[in-house]
Amino acid sequence: MTRIEFWQGNIACAEGALAAGCTFFGGYPITPSTEVAEHMAAKLPKRGGAFIQMEDEIAGIASIIGASWTGARAMTATSGPGFSLMMENIGFAIMTETPCVVVNVQRGGPSTGQPTMSAQGDMLQVRFGSHGDIAIIALCPATVQEMFELTVKAFNLADKYRVPVFLMADETIGHMREKIIVPDTVERVERKPFVAGTPAFRVTDPDNIPGFPAFGTGQHVHVTGLTHDERGYPCATNPNLHMALVKRLVDKIENARDEMADYDVINPDAGQVFVAYGAPVRTVMQVMHDKKDTNIGFLRIRTVWPFPEKALAEFKNAKRFIIPEMNLGQISREIERHVCVPVRSIPKLGGELHTPEELVAVLEEKA
Amino acid sequence: MKLVIDEIRCKGCNLCTKVCPYKIFREGKKLNRRGIAVPELDRPERCTNCRLRNLYGRQLCGVCQLTCPDQAIHWIDEEPYEPHKVAIEY
Amino acid sequence: MSYDDWFRKDRLPHIFCAGCGNGTIINCTLAAIDQMNWKKEETIFVSGIGCSSRAPGYILTDSLHTTHGRAIAFATGVKMAKPDFNVVVFTGDGDMAAIGGNHFIHACRRNIDMTVVCMNNQIYGMTGGQGSPTTPKGCLSSTTPYGCAETPFDLCELATAAGANFVARWTSYHVKELEKSVKAGLETPGFSFIEVLTQCPTAFGRRNKFRQVIDHVEFLKSHSLLKAKRDRLVEKHEHVPEDMFVVGELTRRNRPALGVKP
Structure with a gap:
């Protein structure tokens, strides 16, 4: 039985995690993501899971990586300053191919910035923040319903691709209450099974993903953040091995770019095309609703990383891409890389959403 | 039982010469192929574990084995009728 | 040897320098674990970064x-x-007391059911001998070329104050006592x-008049003061030598713990 609820975005995220079978939450309170931790603290122990409030965000992500290796589905939730602290261990999770979900309810930065206001300033940090060459998956919800659905999806993508997956929400969505239809059951993708007795990180399939040898299954796996060979043993001075390993870790995500792309295309023949993710989606929807003009297109992106570049190609007659973002144009730069027509960024900082009038004014300006 | 030093693992730190209560190790003088002077055994029949382990059925002393940072010391069973050097101490 | 089958034999010999005490500590820990009748698949070794933290890579269990x-x-x-898993952490003084100090005291406070073995060589060995939070006053290192001016941490007192259930200190010379303490x-x-x-001949001993490994081990032996003896001295209001460190089982209590096997 599906049921209809009136939930806050952060609660929807926590409920999504519980529906997806998350049994471990380790985190540290930070505005505006705290409700996720609070809800998990109330619900997890009753369901046989474990909730632990760690001493900082570094320990928060460390604990979920540890928990993930025992086979549990694990999650943490944070915001800007905590997200910056997590960067080193995010790199560790990528290097060791540990599935985990990190929720970042974004707030105004840099530094402490605007703790209670909305922003999308971490969109490039999530992609490039950890050192070395990395590839990750980041999802952006625009409604409370998507907070639920994308959290479930984040767990499935994390387990499928063995990579940390980020739910890049913002304060607007996290603290907004909205109608949500809660499904009875959700889809669950399991980690790739491990062939007992084979080297721990041996890849045989063309998707570049090794099977997952969980702790406690007697495989004696050695997990290290050092450059390692297929047995998992450190071998940090072999140039070819390092190249092959990092290339594989990046390729397994980048090659699946089209497979995991999740976006909506409205009016693909339009000349002026809005591109949005997260909270600005809502303003664009209002403009689309008010104008009812087939010459205004809209690309609504849910998987921001890896960026779904094939989505841009669907707008064959596009003369201009307009990108409202609650930052100084972070994803606009990525879009500029992929298109040959002008890209107009509408940056907005301060914590308030774009108004429909602001977007209409840009639509009407002379190209 | 017979004490054996694994020449591949030993790094020649000579800690065994310091900790053995029976002083059965002494510093090696000859460098091996890897340039390491592996300690030599000096009258190893004085080692309690060598003599009495099979009689008592458990590990005795074993300080050298625990101390050896390179896991190079272990005991093996002797061949039957292996010749022994007899030492008489007064 | 009885605990021999806990080693990943294909990885030995390990990367530690000749005379490094870390191997001794691994031996003692494994000898203690071997007496616990723990299954290998239910035992997890965790470590951070540094010389000490290479240890789990040589142990045939799941290791992180x-x-x-x-x-x-x-x-x-x-x-x-x-909670069914037995968790053992290998760490070093720089790893645990400096960058990981916060995690350490909070784990003590939570009293979470795990055993932490800290290989304190009083220096950052892997990066080439920089001063650590436990480098004794006056000792030379590459970042304290005029002698360390800071007061070192007493890690055992820190752990006791923070709430740990069991605290002990030994040296790499006291192998039998260490084995018993790890088991406890x-x-x-x-x-x-x-x-x-423990001794670090390469980074610590070389700069601090312990050119020979044996000299440093001799120093550790001669400067360790048994807890019972210290207590006697205190009782009789006699002078406790400042240059000695107390060894033995320092704390054992039964405070409520977290994550204990059901």
Whole structure:
């Protein structure tokens, strides 16, 4: 039985995690993501899971990586300053191919910035923040319903691709209450099974993903953040091995770019095309609703990383891409890389959403 | 039982010469192929574990084995009728 | 040897320098674990970064070699997610007392059921001999070329004050006592902390008049003061020598613990 609820975005995220079978939450309170931790603290122990409030965000992500290796589905939730602290261990999770979900309810930065206001300033940090060459998956919800659905999806993508997956929400969505239809059951993708007795990180399939040898299954796996060979043993001075390993870790995500792309295309023949993710989606929807003009297109992106570049190609007659973002144009730069027509960024900082009038004014300006 | 030093693992730190209560190790003088002077055994029949382990059925002393940072010391069973050097101490 | 089958034999010999005490501490820990009748698949070794933290790579169990200072935080996740597992953390003085100090005191406070073995060589060995939070006053290192001016941490007192259930200190010379203490720590529910002072001939000894490994081990032996003896001296209001460190089982209590096997 599906049921209809009136939930806050952060609660929807926590409920999504519980529906997806998350049994471990380790985190540290930070505005505006705290409700996720609070809800998990109330619900997890009753369901046989474990909730632990760690001493900082570094320990928060460390604990979920540890928990993930025992086979549990694990999650943490944070915001800007905590997200910056997590960067080193995010790199560790990528290097060791540990599935985990990190929720970042974004707030105004840099530094402490605007703790209670909305922003999308971490969109490039999530992609490039950890050192070395990395590839990750980041999802952006625009409604409370998507907070639920994308959290479930984040767990499935994390387990499928063995990579940390980020739910890049913002304060607007996290603290907004909205109608949500809660499904009875959700889809669950399991980690790739491990062939007992084979080297721990041996890849045989063309998707570049090794099977997952969980702790406690007697495989004696050695997990290290050092450059390692297929047995998992450190071998940090072999140039070819390092190249092959990092290339594989990046390729397994980048090659699946089209497979995991999740976006909506409205009016693909339009000349002026809005591109949005997260909270600005809502303003664009209002403009689309008010104008009812087939010459205004809209690309609504849910998987921001890896960026779904094939989505841009669907707008064959596009003369201009307009990108409202609650930052100084972070994803606009990525879009500029992929298109040959002008890209107009509408940056907005301060914590308030774009108004429909602001977007209409840009639509009407002379190209 | 017979004490054996694994020449591949030993790094020649000579800690065994310091900790053995029976002083059965002494510093090696000859460098091996890897340039390491592996300690030599000096009258190893004085080692309690060598003599009495099979009689008592458990590990005795074993300080050298625990101390050896390179896991190079272990005991093996002797061949039957292996010749022994007899030492008489007064 | 009885604990021999706990080693990943294809990985030996290990990367530690000749005369390094870390190998001794691994031996003693494994000898203690071997007496616990633990299954290999239910025992997890966790470590951070540094010489000490290479240890789990030589042990034939599931092992997690993590980021600098965070070993205890990772171990907390493993233990909370699966309380059935036996979790042992290998860490060093720089790893645990400097960058991981916060995780350490909070794990003590939570009294989470794990055993932490700290290989305290009083220096950053892997990066080439920089001063650490436990470098004794006046000792030379590459970042304290005029002698260390800061007061070192007493890790055992720190652990006791923060709430750990079991705290002991030994040196790499006291192998039998160390083995017994590690075993007692493994048996104690809650957080067990065993500090082991050890020699680092390459980075510490070379700069601090212990050119020979044996000289440093001799120093550790002669400057360790048994807890019972210290207590007697205190009782009789006699002078306790300042240049000696107390060894022995320092704390054992039964405070409520977290994550104990059901």
